[in-house]
Amino acid sequence: MHLPPADRIRSPYTGYTRAHWEAAADGLLAATEPYAAEGGALYYFPGDRTSWSGRLSDGLEGYARTILLAAFRQDETALQRYAEGLAAGVSGVWPRIEDRSQPLVEAASIAVALRLTRPLLWDRLDEGVRQRAAAWLGDALTAEAWPCNWELFPVTVGGFLQEIGHEPEASRKAIDRGLERIEEWYVGGGWYTDGEGRKFDYYNGWAMHLYPVLHAWFADDSRLSTVYGERLEAHLADYARLFGGDGAPMHQGRSLTYRFATTAPLWLGALTGRTPLTPGQTRRLASGALKYFLDRGAVNSDGLLTLGWHGPDSAVLQGYSGPASPYWASKAFLGLLLPPDHEVWTAEEEPSPVERADEVRPVTAPNWLIQSTSSDGLVRLHNHGSEDVRYDPYYTRLAYSTVTAPSPSYDNTVIVGDDPSRTDIEPLGLGDGWVASRHAAGGGARVTSVVLARGAVEVRAHLVSGAEPGTPVRVTGWAARDGVLAQASPAVGLDAALTGVTGEGGTLFVALVRLTGEADPVPLDEAVTVRADGAGELTVRWRAGAEVRVRLDDAGVSVGAEG
Structure with missing residues (x-):
């Protein structure tokens, strides 16, 4: 041409x-x-x-x-x-x-x-x-x-x-x-x-x-x-x-x-x-x-x-x-x-x-969170409300971006037991810098999820309920791609391989995740810290000093005002 x-x-x-x-x-x-x-x-x-x-x-x-x-x-x-x-x-x-x-x-x-x-x-x-x-x-x-x-x-x-x-x-x-x-x-x-x-x-x-x-x-x-x-x-x-x-x-x-x-x-x-x-x-x-x-x-x-x-x-x-x-x-x-x-x-x-500025934009109707960063031009879509199981994986992943494609190894997924399915997605709301949903997972489990985002950094929290105690759980982040850095590290309930097991009742798993085009970003654990305050309760502190209080339970998700 x-x-x-x-x-x-x-x-x-x-x-x-x-x-x-x-x-x-x-x-x-x-x-x-x-x-x-x-x-x-x-x-x-x-x-x-x-x-x-x-x-x-x-x-x-x-x-x-x-x-x-x-x-x-x-x-x-x-x-x-x-x-x-x-x-x-x-x-x-x-x-x-x-x-x-x-x-x-x-x-x-x-x-x-x-x-x-x-x-x-x-x-x-x-x-x-x-x-x-x-x-x-x-x-x-x-x-x-x-x-x-x-x-x-x-x-x-x-x-x-x-x-x-x-x-x-x-x-x-x-x-x-x-x-x-x-x-x-x-x-x-x-x-x-x-x-x-x-x-x-x-x-x-x-x-x-x-x-x-x-x-x-x-x-x-x-x-x-x-x-x-x-x-x-x-x-x-x-x-x-x-x-x-x-x-x-x-x-x-x-x-x-x-x-x-x-x-x-x-x-x-x-x-x-x-x-x-x-x-x-x-x-x-x-x-x-x-x-x-x-x-x-x-x-x-x-x-x-x-x-x-x-x-x-x-x-x-x-x-x-x-x-x-x-x-x-x-x-x-x-x-x-x-x-x-x-x-x-x-x-x-x-x-x-x-290209104008970093932005984390809630989109109410589909229950999406659009996260963009001006330094690298990347856009990430956190999907907590769109579903069409006929065309999985292009609807049922937790997140998508302008630089990655869904991988056969199940990126952006919570895998309960050995079942990576995510069906019956139920939006649980969204707000300034966060979005939440609940979905059905393997073995009759329900996963209540919330993601908080700032800049290129994400905190992903998942409360797994209804699974047999001792059921393995694995959390995945972004698929790897040349030219961008995909990172994920454990914060609560997960080991270095981002795996854990369920206990009695609901069990909380939290990962820190980032997809960025920056060559040398601030380490994840310096960009944000997460403290578990009790069953299903978290305090998230961003590097700038703002704190967000999060609660996940069978009734849904609540995110407190920043302090």
């Missing part, structure tokens, strides 16, 4: 400008063209992996996710190819949209693209092609969606079909049904769960916010724009803090192979004017993420996005991940809808939140 020279005047942090985004979009589009099949209706990318939806669906996915990129780029030459592919696709090549089928997902991307480029593509099609395309899309209006972000795909298709006058009543019903459905999952503070339960991850930004906000924007609906815009703005205040100083997004949740799709809600806030970020902050965060992946092999020698994180990496894939899945990263190019003279493109880059 050929990018322009870095512009360190306008973009002192990343060097990226609009020209870099345009070049990246052009490079990605050009690389996909040779893989078109069936008159351009399908795109089959190389590799021996097929998603659980099958090869034909994977080919449709290749078309849908790359036409989205062409639409954001407003590339008339590329759009002509996609117009030809659309005509072929709706003439019998594409699989039908059925209940809970992958084509329902891809129909939403096609609908967004057609709506964005209507004068350039849709309005130029033959009437027969338009009728067949509307009929194919129309199946999305009544197709049953999985009870999660999928509910928004009929909304998105319905918005386009309503605009062109196709089945307006069915379109309206699909829109109302989907928007009503997601209200059940809005939990406040700008956060949704991705369906029932407590599934918090990037789907908040690239699905749960993206589709309703775009729907309101397309429709010029002031009421919906206010409702969804306020939610997006609140969400971005937290979301902007999930990117490291090197541009890396938080390594948590599923579908991480979408990579820089994580920037979509940042651009969406700028596009709709609903963001707490300045234009310079928005571009710095978005360009930082794009640069992070392009610099680390996300695009292979053929110019194609690979299935993985940096380069190919099967650890971040799910069963639905097919060869074209990474091209949902096309959502990152939403910012190209903003004209070149928009201030988000012309302003000088400003430091991101993690």
Whole structure:
């Protein structure tokens, strides 16, 4: 991929400008063209992996996710190819949209693209092609969606079909049904769960916010724009803090192979004017993420996005991940809808939140604690409220970061007996510098946990109840990674190997933990000291002299005011 020279005047942090985004979009589009099949209706990318939806669906996915990129780029030459592919696709090549089928997902991307480029593509099609395309899309209006972000795909298709006058009543019903459905999952503070339960991850930004906000924007609906815009703005205040100083997004949740799709809600806030970020902050965060992946092999020698994180990496894939899945990263190019003279493109880059100051930020809805340090640009996410056991380990670890990935040896875990499971996570609250939860562990045990954080240092306390006396317990910290220092040392109830055994009743285990990019940090036992004051009671004294009193018991966790 050929990018322009870095512009360190306008973009002192990343060097990226609009020209870099345009070049990246052009490079990605050009690389996909040779893989078109069936008159351009399908795109089959190389590799021996097929998603659980099958090869034909994977080919449709290749078309849908790359036409989205062409639409954001407003590339008339590329759009002509996609117009030809659309005509072929709706003439019998594409699989039908059925209940809970992958084509329902891809129909939403096609609908967004057609709506964005209507004068350039849709309005130029033959009437027969338009009728067949509307009929194919129309199946999305009544197709049953999985009870999660999928509910928004009929909304998105319905918005386009309503605009062109196709089945307006069915379109309206699909829109109302989907928007009503997601209200059940809005939990406040700008956060949704991705369906029932407590599934918090990037789907908040690239699905749960993206589709309703775009729907309101397309429709010029002031009421919906206010409702969804306020939610997006609140969400971005937290979301902007999930990117490291090197541009890396938080390594948590599923579908991480979408990579820089994580920037979509940042651009969406700028596009709709609903963001707490300045234009310079928005571009710095978005360009930082794009640069992070392009610099680390996300695009292979053929110019194609690979299935993985940096380069190919099967650890971040799910069963639905097919060869074209990474091209949902096309959502990152939403910012190209903003004209070149928009201030988000012309302003000088400003430091991101993690670059401004050390911060320990409680996030109420998911019961998370975001811990960042400006000296090394690392961000750590303490997860005491998000769970989706289908995709462990990307939901059920105690902590995640922008520089580490969950390890097969169970980093950030309390292992009771020989069982590392963490299920039925129950949030127990959070406050200034702390967050707590309870979860089910091996052998019927319950673990009540609290983490206190300051700077790069963490105090992790775990009260294990319900286990047989003498049950071994092991506490793990961060996975090792080149370039950063991962430390863990015992404080209460643990030996040097961070192992201990349960006694009668609840048994307390406390470890001091740190993940840092500093070469020679203050020793952990000098940065913080912990004193056990009784069963489940601790006094934590930070190096600066402030004390925090902590109590863990079967009723929950209490953290006293600092003295």
